[in-house]
Amino acid sequence: MFCGNAMHKLLLLSSQTSIYRALIEEARLPDLVIESAATPHVNIIFGETGLIKDALASLPALAWVQSTSAGVEALMNPALRHDYLLTNARNVFGKLMSEYVFGYLLAHERRIFQRFADQQAKQWNHSNVGVLYGKTLGLLGVGSIGAEVARTAKFFDMTVRGYTKESETSSYVDKYFHGEDILKFARGLDYLVAVLPNTSGTRKIVDAALLAALPAHAVFINVGRGSAVDEAALIEAINQRRIAGAVLDVFEQEPVPQEHPFWTTPNLLMTFHTSAPSLPEDIAKIFIENYLLFNEGKPLKHQVDFERGY
Amino acid sequence: MFCGNAMHKLLLLSSQTSIYRALIEEARLPDLVIESAATPHVNIIFGETGLIKDALASLPALAWVQSTSAGVEALMNPALRHDYLLTNARNVFGKLMSEYVFGYLLAHERRIFQRFADQQAKQWNHSNVGVLYGKTLGLLGVGSIGAEVARTAKFFDMTVRGYTKESETSSYVDKYFHGEDILKFARGLDYLVAVLPNTSGTRKIVDAALLAALPAHAVFINVGRGSAVDEAALIEAINQRRIAGAVLDVFEQEPVPQEHPFWTTPNLLMTFHTSAPSLPEDIAKIFIENYLLFNEGKPLKHQVDFERGY
Numbered sequence: 001m002f003c004g005n006a007m008h009k010l011l012l013l014s015s016q017t018s019i020y021r022a023l024i025e026e027a028r029l030p031d032l033v034i035e036s037a038a039t040p041h042v043n044i045i046f047g048e049t050g051l052i053k054d055a056l057a058s059l060p061a062l063a064w065v066q067s068t069s070a071g072v073e074a075l076m077n078p079a080l081r082h083d084y085l086l087t088n089a090r091n092v093f094g095k096l097m098s099e100y101v102f103g104y105l106l107a108h109e110r111r112i113f114q115r116f117a118d119q120q121a122k123q124w125n126h127s128n129v130g131v132l133y134g135k136t137l138g139l140l141g142v143g144s145i146g147a148e149v150a151r152t153a154k155f156f157d158m159t160v161r162g163y164t165k166e167s168e169t170s171s172y173v174d175k176y177f178h179g180e181d182i183l184k185f186a187r188g189l190d191y192l193v194a195v196l197p198n199t200s201g202t203r204k205i206v207d208a209a210l211l212a213a214l215p216a217h218a219v220f221i222n223v224g225r226g227s228a229v230d231e232a233a234l235i236e237a238i239n240q241r242r243i244a245g246a247v248l249d250v251f252e253q254e255p256v257p258q259e260h261p262f263w264t265t266p267n268l269l270m271t272f273h274t275s276a277p278s279l280p281e282d283i284a285k286i287f288i289e290n291y292l293l294f295n296e297g298k299p300l301k302h303q304v305d306f307e308r309g310y
Numbered sequence: 311m312f313c314g315n316a317m318h319k320l321l322l323l324s325s326q327t328s329i330y331r332a333l334i335e336e337a338r339l340p341d342l343v344i345e346s347a348a349t350p351h352v353n354i355i356f357g358e359t360g361l362i363k364d365a366l367a368s369l370p371a372l373a374w375v376q377s378t379s380a381g382v383e384a385l386m387n388p389a390l391r392h393d394y395l396l397t398n399a400r401n402v403f404g405k406l407m408s409e410y411v412f413g414y415l416l417a418h419e420r421r422i423f424q425r426f427a428d429q430q431a432k433q434w435n436h437s438n439v440g441v442l443y444g445k446t447l448g449l450l451g452v453g454s455i456g457a458e459v460a461r462t463a464k465f466f467d468m469t470v471r472g473y474t475k476e477s478e479t480s481s482y483v484d485k486y487f488h489g490e491d492i493l494k495f496a497r498g499l500d501y502l503v504a505v506l507p508n509t510s511g512t513r514k515i516v517d518a519a520l521l522a523a524l525p526a527h528a529v530f531i532n533v534g535r536g537s538a539v540d541e542a543a544l545i546e547a548i549n550q551r552r553i554a555g556a557v558l559d560v561f562e563q564e565p566v567p568q569e570h571p572f573w574t575t576p577n578l579l580m581t582f583h584t585s586a587p588s589l590p591e592d593i594a595k596i597f598i599e600n601y602l603l604f605n606e607g608k609p610l611k612h613q614v615d616f617e618r619g620y
Contacts, residue, residue: 096443099420099441099442103413106417109413110409110414110581112413112417112422113423113426115581116423122568122573124566124582126565129584131405131406131589132409156409255434256434258432270429271425272434272435274436274437274438277438279441
């Protein structure tokens, strides 16, 4: 039987629309039509928040938005409508971000850049390098990504501290800190890793005081959002050698302007918002799973709370 | 009661003798005297094989040698005596070598050197990087170190193949290969990691045929012994782009001579026999545990078979 009225109309808004279309068609989802333009009947969007925000106003029937990313702050602007279900992509990024974080932690301990300089100088440098084993890692934020970083740190026999608003959900965190205890959390850390979303509560949480509480050999890694960092304070802490260095994948302004001092700060490594490359297969799976729930009127996974912002 | 005759006489032969002496004294081992020179009563040596081999001839009472390293080929020379128990250091190196291997695997996938070049060129390079997740790693040799590398690869959701003489002891290896199946083992690998000891059976096992069986994007890592590699064949495979690169910590001749082409081969990274920095605390623990067994006449752990050479 053809149920014309029960059909859901999906709009794909992504730079990888053709890949997502193929993956979704392959799944042969029931009662679903993929629209090729923003028709008034569209009730579902699956895509990138930067493209979605501009389409919201023209879709009167919109009921559900599935984001391809974990961060959804582009949709938080109070001027935009918030009368639909918003779900984001979680879990898939944890593994990828963990690979990024531990790649850079190990590159630091193993002095991968210095060993390459030794090789270029034809210098047999037999001096000992560092190890992760036994070191202490502090997580600013322990959501699904932070929990995966914590799990990896425990695999490498590290001690893990977590700083959260109040949640204490990951068993891979050895000790939790909250509220005023942020400086206590920071003291003695070998590594500080920020995996915070962009909310009013996390803005510039990595400030001069927090950086001053870290040991001089500590390294800061940011894979969350650039807004969590007081960038001027970070540059000062590195230049005055109050911390050993930083690895930044996210920034207050992206792309980072040409004149920004980050590009040329020694012991500061930049990557370009690529710590968790989105793998369309993984992201499509989330949409497909959620679509089947949506079609049966069941609660969706990974719902975003517009109040909290994540 | 003072049991003069039951006393064991230990000789320490290491570049870190004072650290080992302190750690052993702290353990207050029964019936043990640490000698400060090679007296005829010495029945135990604990130290580095390169120093031990020269002392063997002058110690008539020698019963047991505990090596601080995993590799013991310096003591295998048929001209040397083999009438004592030889134990080596195992297990402690697995974690450290795993950190090394995964540091370089992740540096490769995440293009850490290229991202640094982008930063120096002030270029916001948003292109996707690679991940370990889902890749296939092949281990040449699956002893205690190989098993730990396998365990780490499984943690990162990789597929693991193992090539061994006959043993199939690690449950972290998905598929084992032996004997003639070495080219079958190599086909389709993303990473080939050699952790072989130096024995007659492993000499130049990484030859032109094995390298030709690897995919062009494969990377070779050697943390075992340099003798396992046909160095000329490796340089040719890299220069002709039949493999993507190599990371070498061990070499046929160490230190590598200044005129050796390795120093300047592109896509070949050298480190300097430092993949597993010996941590005296960990090595002393092995000696202490074995000493207590020795003193009670029980079988020692990590015994080396002079026939097999490991």
